[in-house]
Amino acid sequence: MTDPTSRLHEHIPALRRYARALVGEAALADDLVQDCLERAVSRAHQWRQTGSLRGWLFTIMHNINANQRRSAARAPAWDPIERAENTVGQNGQQIDRIALQEAVAALALLTAEQRQVLLLVALEGLRYEEVAQVLGVPIGTVMSRLSRARDRMRELGRSGPGRALWRVK
């Protein structure tokens, strides 16, 4: 049986990207990634060869994040605008920085469930079946959350923290 830990490092960039978008703050996000990697190493024997390593890692991260959110003390306080400025800070060259900040701010106003689904699909490119496995919900739930998340982002893009819909070009 291949030891999955030998390939963990390949997935760190995507795990960091997802965690950053999910929890907002860089230090908290990397903490989450580190917890995830440590748990993956310690539970490597539980990984089923048939499943994708990426999906397994996102599942671990989801479970850790869900547990942390349950303990209120650890729940990150989302300040959408501040988070957005920190996140998008230096990354605006040809893209409109303000527009991206507004998109990130709107993301913070989704429910956690909507945010997870939207990010796993639109940012990480997981298939719907994979998202259902990661989150432990039926695929129908994934699809309805996805539509609601996208429509909510659309509303927020027109009226919410963003004054106009973000344009990336």
Next chain:
Amino acid sequence: MTNTPPGGGAPPTSPPIDDDMLNAYVDGRLDAPSRARVAQWLEANPEEAARIADWQETGEALRAAFDPVAAEPVPAALAMAAAGSPRPHRSWLRQAAAAVALLALGGGAGFGAAELLRTAPPQEHVALDAVHLAGNAAVAHRVFAVEVRHPVEVGAEQQAHLVQWLSRRLGTKLVAPRLEAQGYRLVGGRLLSAGEGPAAQLMYENREGKRITAFVANGVADGQTAFQFRQQGDVATFYWVDNGTGYALSGELSREALLEISRIVYSQLQP
């Protein structure tokens, strides 16, 4: 097909165009005929088309905002966690992110992932001994030798600065061995940790891109040892301790090839 409401008006053999289908359209999950059918339907339904355009722009904005995170160099603490090095203290990550020092090898850990799975977690605050030094060296080799974009912190083009910096942090005069005759040129180095103190890693590369790393740390408990050998997976390590300074040379080389280079490194380090 004009102004058809969602789900209506489609040929009986085709599934209705509903939100599931529109999501799949946005996410590129439809086959060509279905994609064409949705595109045609959107042309006839401008309100839905505007909605779908916004959905697409949301995705583009999120990717533009967060893709740069995936392009950042991987923090050393995370690379070490993936390689199976546990952290003894929770507060490390923030320090590690801020500081240059890599703290993930503290606590006397430093075995490969496979070993960690078989053994109990190491105790905290174990003094650095030669075996742990070799373990740390092998893990650090495995983590950074594969790194394409950021294999070192300071490149060989700044060799004087590199050696001076690492010497100051180690509190011992570091010498970068010359291995050109063996076909290896210095790539550069980085500051890491071993036990509870600093350690230096120097990386060398040959023309085929094969890399070997030298790992140096001070304050090794067994003050003096002979050459010793350790194999962790693909990574071979020769290590020795001289006056409390530990040296380890790691690479995915045969024992014989690595021994030859280790002897040369050893001879160059003698005054």
